[in-house]
Amino acid sequence: MAKQTQTLFLEEWLKTNSGVISNPNSTNSTPQSARSIIQAWADLRESLNQKLFTQQHYQSLQTLLNSGIALYVADPQVKLIVSVLSTPDLSLPSESFPLFLRLLYIWVRKSSKPSPVLINSSINVLFQLFSSQFVANKSSLFFTEGLLLLGAFSFIPSIPENSRTQCLELFCKIMEEEYKLVSLFDDLVPSVLAAMGYALSSSGIIHFTRILDSLFGIWNKEAGPTSTVSHGLMVLHLVEWVLYNCIQSHEKITIFSRQILESSNTSYASFSIVMGASGALRASNRSTSSGLMELRSCAEKRLEIIASDLISNEHKDSVLLQCISLALARTGDVFTKDSLFSCLALAILTEIFPLKRFYTNILSFYGNKGIHEVKQHLHSVIFKEAGVITGVFCKQYAQANETSKSKVENLIWDFCQDVYMSHRQVALMLQGKDDQLIQELEKIAESAFLMVVFFALAVTKQKLVPNVHKQIQLDISVKILVSFSCLEYFRRMRLSEYMDTIRGVAGSVQENETACVSFVQSIPSYADLTTVHVSSNKMEFTWYKDEMQTSRILFYLRVIPTCAEYIPSSVFKKTVAPILFLYMGHPNGKVTRASHSTFVAFISSGQDSDDERVSLKEQLVYYYMQRSLEGYPGVTPFEGMASGVAALVRYLPAGSPCIFYCVNCLVEKAHTLCSQFPKDHDSWNDLHDELEPCKKLLDLLLRLLSLVDIQVLPSLMKLLAQLVVELPEEGQNMVLNDLFAQVADSDDVTRKPALVSWVQSLSYLSSKATINRGDRKPEKSSAVNWNKGRLFGLNRIFPRM
Structure with missing residues (x-):
């Protein structure tokens, strides 16, 4: 007999490796x-x-x-x-x-x-x-402990052969006659399997065959145990332990191979055969034994047969799917077959991330059963192994044929759409009622998002390559972007794999008009965004409180600017613009900033010769200014609005009426904000924070002096002058100081002469308006005037005295 393993208590080792316990030394002690x-x-x-x-x-x-095993x-x-x-x-x-x-x-x-x-x-x-x-x-416990002791006796190297034979004979008799008792309770299974492991490792050919029959047949008995994934993992690691540590007999390995190939195809037998075959694969990965290599071939063949039968069966076996996925994950460098790949995809979508089933149960019958089911899954072995299984899944994808690849790809993309629609409904239904259940569902969905990211990266490595047809690349890229948008809400960390995938697919899409249109048209419509899709007449739905929907739109608003150049104006007007202006009023600053960035991207896109595009840009400016200023200050971020204004005055045709409209709106808003405070100049300094929005608008108007075209400049100067002269003296001083500095530093030889003259006139008018109001304090204005004179001394410009 080969050398004994260092594992003293095999049942504890099996439980540890199957996820039943984390530390065998603490078991029952x-x-x-x-x-x-x-x-x-x-x-x-x-x-x-x-x-x-x-x-x-x-x-x-x-x-x-x-004290347990201690x-x-x-x-x-x-x-x-x-x-x-x-x-x-x-x-x-x-x-x-x-x-x-x-x-x-x-x-x-x-x-x-x-x-x-x-x-x-x-x-x-x-x-x-x-x-x-x-x-x-x-009792069952007595038979189980007896089997364990008989197996341990037979495993002693120094035991007389006749005593070993007697122990094995009694062992087989009990297994064959009392299987109902020794497999009735789940908590006894580890000990029964450990007893089998000891006995298999020390038995002769006759007893080896009988024990192996029990191992692969016990689950098929009428009163067999409830099939659980943890039991399956125990079978896997038991076979690995036996083959790698104890069995060197070629004859035994041949029997093992025949048993794997010829065992029954019933559900319970398949369950144990899958895990047993996987244990053989795992042992062969760790050994160079020629016998184990032959066994590996048989194990691979049987796994393929079971997977093919499972895929063709309309009624999917939940436990068998879980076992296949776990078996492939534990096996390591496993072979690739399309049937296994399809089984793995089905397991991932229905067993590892059974979100669709959870959502359906909750929506149809919300109760303790659904809550318990979700909690139980979070602590299950299959969910804890999700990352490893995903890795195997991606490796299997790389080796699968094109038909299987396409089929599985579509399953994954549809899964993302289903999660988006269903999770929104469940979240809206449970909001305020069971926030804990929502959080637990989101833990599963977060892991599902990671699976989709790694799968999408694997797809890009296979499909976004020169030898793949360009149209296929574009279709895949759009589908990945849409899928990511559906699960964007569950992205809680920064992943390099996510960013690499986004860069790859976005780069493929952003320079192709057809792909850009396809992506843009996948965005939810305005009606969908503002309407709740939960069957509840009493529910009040506020679109901006739907966080999952907001995350999806934010994803679109971040991607669309990269391809705005290739989005036809008609598509932008119909699909993007309504959503763009809707989310400019969103209370989340990231969303509103992204909305302004999207507007800027469209305004700066296209050629000036495209009359339809220019016309749409001018139409959008009116809505943009109304929407921006009605939310300022408060919802509208100043930086976003400032970038939008700068873009429209830069990229719209010179003298465009909408630029005049923009200037008028800004001046009116600044006047409204500034007029809300007393005219006493002391209040201008005392209310610094309250006046900040007004000061920012004044600063924006001053910057426009160097941005607007010459046709608009006179109107801007006139409106700005009317606004400045109505300000308190401290406000006038602030604006004039900024103006003096800006004009003095200007290199624009075209507009600088006009601005110099205008600043002189404005300085005079402001001084006169201050005197007429009677709110001027000479001692303060002298200091201000000295600074102004120093700034403009080289230009022979003198501010008011």
Whole structure:
């Protein structure tokens, strides 16, 4: 027999690897003091001497087992246990037998060189227990502990061969006759599988075949256990452990191969065969044994058969799908088949991220059952392995044929649309009622978003390459952008993979008019954005409170500027403009800034010779100014509005009426804001924060002096002068100082002479208006005038005196 593994307690190792526990040393163990353990052994010795086993003695037995696998059982204690079990005059309660067997199991596994005499006496006692009249009342736990002990005895290298054979014979008999008891409870499965592992690793050909039949057939029995994913993982790692650590016999591996290929195709059998075959693959990945390489071929073939049957079956097996996905993830460098790839895609969309099922259940019947289902999934093994499974999925995609690739791509893109529509409905329905359930659903959706990102990146690496037809590249790029927009709400971190994908697909789309139009036309309509799609007559829907919808529109508003040049004016007018102006009134600053950036991108796009585009630009300016100024200050960010104004005065035709309109609107808004405060000049300085919006508009108007064309400049100067002369003296001084500096630094030889003359006149008019109002203070104005004179001394310009 090959070298034994360092794993002392195989059942604990299986539970750890299957995600049932995180630390095997803490399993079923409560720290016990040395004194309490010594006392417990003394109590058991007392029961033997008194020939009486009371409830107190049973409690002492439990005290020992409370230490779990941390307990050490020495030879003297084993002699005591054997004596207690073999004394006919000592009446033991039925519930004590599993505990005694567990103590013997701990001794066998922890003892480096167990005494042959004690082994023989322990085996004899065990045989007596199974052959006694008491066997009719034995529990599932007793049979399970007995199997575990029989397997551990057979696994001892120094055990006599006849004793090993006897143990294996009894083991097989129990497995075949008492399978209902040993597989009835989920919490006993790890111990049963561990017992099989010990027995398989030490058995001869006959017993090996019988035990293997039980391993791959126990799940197919009438009263078999509830099939769970954690049990499947235990089967996987059990087979890996047995094959890699213990089996070197070519004959055994041949039997294993035949069993994998010829086992029943029923649901439960397929469940165990999938995990067993995957365990064989995992073992072959770690070994260069020729026998394991042959077994690998059989395992791959059987996995392909099961996957093909599962895909063709209308009624999908949920557990089998989960097991296939986990098996492929745990196997590592797994082979690629289109049937496996399709199975993996189906598992990802229905089992790993079962959002569609959750949404349907919640919308149709909201209750505790739905809440429990979501919480349970969050803590499941399959969800915790989502990242690894996604990695395998992407590798499988790279090797799949084009038909399978296209089919799966469409499934993923449709999944994104479904999540967007359904999550919005559920969030609106549960808002204020069950925010915790929404948060838990979003945890699953966040992981789904990551899956989509990595899958999309894998798609771009395969499709956005020179040898792929350009139209296919464009279609894929648009679909990825639309899918990302649907799940943008769940993007809670900065991912390099996300940014790389966006750059790739956006770069493909932004210079093709057809692709740009396709992307833009996928944006939800104005009617959809302002209408709730939840069947509730009493629900009040406010479009800007829909955060998921807002995130999607923000995604569009960030991408559209990169391709504005190629969006026809008719498409922009019909599709983008209504949404653009709607979201200019959104309370979220990021959204409103993106709206202004989109407006700027369109205004600066196209050729001046495109009359239709120019006409639309001029039409949009009127709406833009109204929408911007009605939300300023407050909703409208000044920087966004300033960039929009600068763009329209720069890119619209010279002398355009809408530029005049823009200037008039800005002056009127500035006048309204400034007139809200007292004319007393002290208030101008005292109310700095309150006056900030007005000051920003004045600053914008001053900047326009150097931006507007010559035809608009006279009107701007006239309106600005009318505004300035009505300001308090401190406000006039501020504006004139800024004007003096701006004109003095100007290199524009065309407009500078006019501005110089205008500033002189404005200075005079402002001084006169101040005197007429009687609010001038000479001592303050002298300092201001000195600064003004210094600024304009080189230009022979003198401000008011």
